[in-house]
Amino acid sequence: MRALATSFISGIVFSFGLGISGMTRPIKVIGFLDFLGSWDPSLAFVMIGAISIFFVAFRQSRKMVSPLVAARFAIPTRNDLDSQLLLGSALFGVGWGLGGFCPGPAIVSLAAAAPPAAIFTAAMISGMWLHSWSLRARLSEVRDTATVLGTGADA
């Protein structure tokens, strides 16, 4: 129960962070990615703030046997670089630069009931479903769904 309360409160704080930082505004995202035009470096400060805090938290977590209110840590262990990582991240970047939304701000912006955010988020969820469907189609040939689906997530 405490773990679920942490998730709920963290979700609220996360969305405040996205809203205050400018991540929910495509003009800020596209301005940040416009390195060769009128570059707006603001969102670099989002990364600086978030990474410096989480860097310390991660170091702390390494010294702990288990998390405070859950049984164990679920930390990704993969360190191989594969073509799926590169292609997937490349496609994500194109979509991010095109629309100005990444997944977190897209979900948070649903609360604004603004049509652009709703259209983007519906398409994003369709894209995720499409990936899951293509994966399942491929895996049904292998007939080894359980093991492959259960491993390898970074996030």
Next chain:
Amino acid sequence: MSNFTPLSSLIGGILIGLSASAMLLFDGKITGISGIVAGLLRPVRGETAWKTCFIVGLLTGGLLLRLFLPGAFAFGIVRPWPLLVLAGLLVGFGTRLGNGCTSGHGVCGVSRLSARSIVATATFVATGALTVFITNHLTKG
């Protein structure tokens, strides 16, 4: 540089870092939004409740922002809907194929000094920048 907001961006970033830190230290989870959303599309036993709570938290926070900081949703740039659909499909499919997005790779993974996440983040920032360069400078002149 006209819209430069280093302080609010830094404060927002710190809140994102605190949220992800609480998820790690209390729940033992990595906060990757694309993975959390996708996880709800394909539920796994024991993984659904916390993901649902986190997403409900995001939406609750969005409603509070709408009340107290409506400027957070001053999008500024709104692409035509066919482009938004294409962008959404690419973000959804790409984050699943690449196992993460700005939060899981960009914040949590880079902080963990994960080679995969550093490469992923460099890749999506590079292709994002290239996309913005093409849409802003080549099509509109």
